[in-house]
Amino acid sequence: MSKQEQHWEKTRNLLFITLAIWFVFSIGIFLFGAEMQESNIRPFGYPLTYWFTCQGSLAIFVILIFWFAGRQEKIDDEFGFSEREGDQ
């Protein structure tokens, strides 16, 4: 496998992980909205589903993007595909 193919395979795997986490917190948990609402886990005292819609999922997305960016930069560095001065 060429260097570029390996790089793309790692990039694709990172995408799948990112999208899996994204799926859980944007779609997955809301399949069980009514059940979660009854749960005894109450972040800051809010009902669980309510908290996820107004803070939890949103904050997780912010963190997820920065984590994704960091990982992708590592992959680019590993294969020497990071941008250099004067590239653009």
Place this chain on the structure above:
Amino acid sequence: MIKGKFIDNLPKVYGIYTGGFLVFIILMAIAEQAGMSAKLIGIFFVAFTVLIYALIGWLSRTLQVDAYYVAGRQVPTVFNGMATAADWMSGASFVAMAGGIYFKGYGYMALLVGWTGGYVLVASLLAPYLRKFGCYTVPDFIGTRYGGNLARFSAVIVLTVASFTYVTAQINATGTIASVALDIPFGIAVYVGLASILMCSMLGGMRAVTWTQVAQYIVLIIAYLLPVFWISSKLGAGFFPHFMLADEVARIAELEGQFGFVKNSAADLATVPKGLAGITKAHSSVNATPWAFISLAVCMMAGTASLPHVMMRYFTTPSVRTARRSVGWSLFFIFLLYSSAPMLATLSKLSLIDPTLPTGIIGKTIAEVQAIDWYQNWNQANLMFISDFNGNGTLELNEFFMGGKAVVLATPEIAGLPYVISGLVAAGGMAAAMSTADGLVLAISNALSHDIYYKIINPKAETAKRLIVARVLLVLIGFAGATIAALEIQGILGSVIWAFDFAMSGLFFPLVLGVWWKRANAPGAVAGMLLGLISGTAYLIWVRSGGSGFLGITQLTFGIVGAAVSLVSMVVVSLITAAPDAATQKMVDDVRIPSGKTVLAQK
């Protein structure tokens, strides 16, 4: 060079600007104590901020193509994040969202999840790759990746339909705020709003829009957060509402149980002015089916990743790496406002319905409520209404009606904050609507001037001529938008949701597959864009004209139909036609690695 220096000095420049704005707020507060009228304060707030934006727009004027289309590709990460947040948060986010949550609760909170989750798709699927591509507009990417004027032209059609639907709503919002704050008729206020929008973008294109959007973000975030924190402390709910409103949320549920949701008769409801609503859904309980919630969230997420005015903000960063990080910063700045919207809805509702609070009106006599100052003001503006349906002389929960916009605009007044805060909120709403309208008008006129005029009609046009065409189109599109906005066909929130569905129907899969599927070719992309847009639109028209719809897909989520058709037709048509040539495949390979020159620069 002055410009280079300006970029280095950004934190200082905007720091001084923020300080100056806070001083302005304090001066207004002092003036209010000294007896300045509420009307004059409103005028000062809106006029002062709009003049500042116009000044920034004028200072950023340019005659260079690169600066006009992509701000010279040198906007630093964090500032691009702020500009994107302002670009993104429109009148719908600022003025209408808290209202939607106030009335409909959980069902509408799908918008919060959808409008933030979409950024994960932007960061991982699209933004860094489109930045590497080095295009000026979204159709520029489609046209070059797939090749051929038909693909380019189809992308311009989808872009125009989606953005134009969106921009009429924003011009409507600027008109509404300008008419209230400046006390002029709506028909004229729409054009005043338009003039302010054009002043920001006409001379400097993307460069001017970038620096005004950063300024507008600062105004709108202060205007949104200050009242939320203030009201929360005033009610004794806690100094940091986001972590401390659990008791208030529980208290609302208790009151709702106590009052009950009485259903009004159709005859009673007919007397309520158009556009006003009462509280009919529980505040914090799960009151929508999973599918209703998820389908709306999915549409908003895919729409986010297809709307050109957001995507083109990531063309302005210095590199691929910064484009990626910039998406994270954008979402962080959006998060600051979005996580506050449900808190504002909670505080607003509690202030109104809790009989033990001095501001509570439920349980008071009708005559008492009618004598309240703010009730009279907002009733006159056709945004509030009470009526004694059961004839018992006291106001019940089901007898109080309010417009969606009033939740954000009127809450400071209801909670007894000084008028200076209401003026600030008006300036914030104006900033939110203007920044989005600017981004959208620019996205449309750039696509028409760059992709239609320069790339298809007259490829030999000189720089000066291209930029003149771009500006003329900008003005024409603005006027067309204002004219349609003046007709008020659909509410602000409704039009915005439609725009997402249109964008998702036609552009989501052609964009994503352009990067992630090498086999995708021009006939496939054209089929995907056109059939997606047509089927989505047909479904919308069918449901609007009384059709029953299927699979629980409503007029707010018709993008699911459009995108599904788009995906299937794109894959099928791509596979039955010839694979893209070697040069195109090489181009896709180049897009996938950050290093090296942009794809367009290699050509």
